[in-house]
Structures are given as structure tokens and as C-alpha cells.
Amino acid sequence: MPIQWFPGHMTSARKKAREAMESIDVVIEVVDARLPEASCNPLIHEMRLFRQRPCLKILNKADLADPAVTAAWLEYFNRQPGIKAVALSCKKPADVARVPGLCRLLAPHRNDNLKPLRMMIMGIPNVGKSTLMNALLKRKISAVGDEPAVTKNQVRGDIDLRHSLVDTPGMMWPKIEFDSDGYMLAASHAIGRNAVIDEEVATFLAEVLLARYAPNLTERYGFATAGMDGVAIVEAVAKRRAMRLKGGGLDLEKASLVLLQDYRDGKLGRISLETPETRTVMISEHRAKVAAAVKDEATPDAQAD
Structure with missing residues (x-):
């Protein structure tokens, strides 16, 4: 079943973001390093190009992603005009400290100290925008949570006299074109659970893991994966963790949540x-x-003609 998720408040957030972009110098787009292209909002790309704003693309949660794959994505993004891509963790102060300097390189006209460098943090829900905002300001100004769409209003703050920030609410787009993108976003918890069926998302995730990270499943859960498909993986997790319903059947919903949370x-x-x-x-x-x-x-x- 295709996954779509576009809460009502995001229409207002999109309008306010368009207005705010008129007066900023650099867009900081935060994406999930585990699915960098699937977690790029095409609306942000359109807004940025319309206003001709450069972009610092932060592949956040890089400590959770495959480093070889992340390197390939950095090369991919850094070939695109107007973009500087970096991989980091917004929870690591040393990583976050690099961000203002990288933004200054994208807006050299703001190196004269006459006006502050104005940066706007954008991205889809639950990729770490508010964590980055709080880390840059060194105080809690944006709400942070493990559920998507925690931030619903723009938040502004100054790092110092030379750098100002705007944090925007997480924005999805009205229609997710590719079904696999919806499943990747749901697996990574960028989409609210009310829009997905956990068993379907876990089955999709299991298929990806079987194709590329099968040994990781064996190491985590202790069963061999040869001959299995995604459904069998979820069932095996349920058996291994003794997840049973009252009637004795496998609790596949609970097993699905375990697999998804272990990935996250x-x-x-x-x-x-x-x-x-x-x-x-x-x-x-x-x-x-x-x-x-x-x-x-x-x-x-054609045949009728």
C-alpha cells in the first residue's frame, strides 16, 4: 500500500518558509544519512532554486549509516551546483561547530561583518533539525522529540552577532512519488505511525536488510537468513523473542516494532x-x-480505431 502523509499544518509551514527564504543567505537542509535522497523534500529544492540560495546539505545521523555508502552520496551531492554536502551527527558538538564556517563559505558576501549571516534550517520531520538548532545556539529553543512533526512553528535565534538562525517545522510534500521512498521514510520514523502499517514497513525493511546486510540480522537475532524473505524475517524475530498472542500465534505487530526500533x-x-x-x-x-x-x-x- 503506497504511503502518503501530509498533515494540515504543513501547508502553512510551507507558505511561511517561502516568505522567510526571501531574507536568508544560506539554506541548511538536514537529511537522513541512511536515505539521503528519499529524505530530500522536492519542495525545498524548488524554493531554494527560485530564490537562488546556496545549500549546505547535512547528512545527519551519519554515525548510523554505512560509511562507504555515505561517501558515495557525498560525492553525488557535491557534484551538484550550489550545494555543499557534509556528513555529521547533530548530537556531536565538534560536528555542529563546523556548520557556521561551512555556511560562510557558501555566502562570501557576508564576511564583511556589516550584516549577520542568515541561515535557515529546513528538512522533513524527525531528521534532527531542532537538535541542530539547539546545538548551534547552545541552549534549548526548539522542541525535540522522537516523533515526527514535533516542531510546528518557526523558531528564530542568534548564535552571535555574525550568525542568525531560523528553524522551520518539518515539511513533507503532498504526494510521495515512489512507493519505496514512503517505506524508507516510515522505517526511519519520518512519517507518523497513523499513516502506516508497521508490519508492511518492517517487511520492506527486512527485504532491504536481506539484500545488503543479512549478516547483521544473524548477529542481532541469532538465526540464519538463507532462503528467507521479508515476512519470514519478521516471523523469525517473533519466534526468537517469544512474542506470542494470547491464542498462541506469533505477535507480528510487536516483532515488527522491535525490528524497526532496532534499525532506528x-x-x-x-x-x-x-x-x-x-x-x-x-x-x-x-x-x-x-x-x-x-x-x-x-x-x-488504437485497436478500436
Whole structure:
């Protein structure tokens, strides 16, 4: 089932972000290092290009992502005009301390000390925007939580006389084009649980892990994965952890939540759900399916003529 999630307050947040972007110098876009492209909001890209604002793209939670894959993503993003991409953890003070200097490199006209460098933090829900804001200001000014869409209003603050910040609410976009993006976002907890079925998301995650990180599953849960599919993985987790319903059946919902939480907490190791290569293949396959569907719809009309 395709996943879509666009709470009402995000329409207002998008409008306010467009207005605020008129008076800022650099966009700081925070994405999830485990799914850097899937967690990029295309609306932010459109706003930024319209206002011709440079972007510091922060691949946050890099300590949870596969380092080799992250390196490939950094190379991918840094080839794009107007973008400087870095991988870091917004929970590490030394990493956060680099951010203002990187932004100054993107806006050299603000090195004259006449006006402060104005930065705006943007991104989808639950990628670490508010954590970054609080770390830069060295005080708690933005609400932080483990649920998506905690911040619902813009928050402003000054780092010092030379640097000012705006933190925007997490923004999704009205329609997620690729089904796999929705599942990756849900697995990483960027989408509210009311919009997803945990068992379906866990099955999707298990399939990705089987394809690229099967040994991590064995190390974490103690079972061999040969011959399994995603459903079998969730069932095996339930059996291994003795998760049973009252009637004796497997509690697959509880097992799904365990698998998802273990991934989110990094207990399965350093995992990346997409690479530049898998992204290219996914888009190519999607376009082929769309083209085939369009062709099938047109065929009856052609025969009728």
C-alpha cells in the first residue's frame, strides 16, 4: 500500500518558509544519512532554486549509516551546483561547530561583518533539525522529540552577532512519488505511525536488510537468513523473542516494532537503505512500469480505431 502523509499544518509551514527564504543567505537542509535522497523534500529544492540560495546539505545521523555508502552520496551531492554536502551527527558538538564556517563559505558576501549571516534550517520531520538548532545556539529553543512533526512553528535565534538562525517545522510534500521512498521514510520514523502499517514497513525493511546486510540480522537475532524473505524475517524475530498472542500465534505487530526500533537505534549496525546506484535502478524501473501502463491503456483505443 503506497504511503502518503501530509498533515494540515504543513501547508502553512510551507507558505511561511517561502516568505522567510526571501531574507536568508544560506539554506541548511538536514537529511537522513541512511536515505539521503528519499529524505530530500522536492519542495525545498524548488524554493531554494527560485530564490537562488546556496545549500549546505547535512547528512545527519551519519554515525548510523554505512560509511562507504555515505561517501558515495557525498560525492553525488557535491557534484551538484550550489550545494555543499557534509556528513555529521547533530548530537556531536565538534560536528555542529563546523556548520557556521561551512555556511560562510557558501555566502562570501557576508564576511564583511556589516550584516549577520542568515541561515535557515529546513528538512522533513524527525531528521534532527531542532537538535541542530539547539546545538548551534547552545541552549534549548526548539522542541525535540522522537516523533515526527514535533516542531510546528518557526523558531528564530542568534548564535552571535555574525550568525542568525531560523528553524522551520518539518515539511513533507503532498504526494510521495515512489512507493519505496514512503517505506524508507516510515522505517526511519519520518512519517507518523497513523499513516502506516508497521508490519508492511518492517517487511520492506527486512527485504532491504536481506539484500545488503543479512549478516547483521544473524548477529542481532541469532538465526540464519538463507532462503528467507521479508515476512519470514519478521516471523523469525517473533519466534526468537517469544512474542506470542494470547491464542498462541506469533505477535507480528510487536516483532515488527522491535525490528524497526532496532534499525532506528543503530542496533543492527550501520545501515544505509539506499545508494546512488539503487536509486538510479529504482527510478528506471518505476519509469518503465509507468510507460508500460500508459501503453496498455492506449492499446484498446488504437485497436478500436
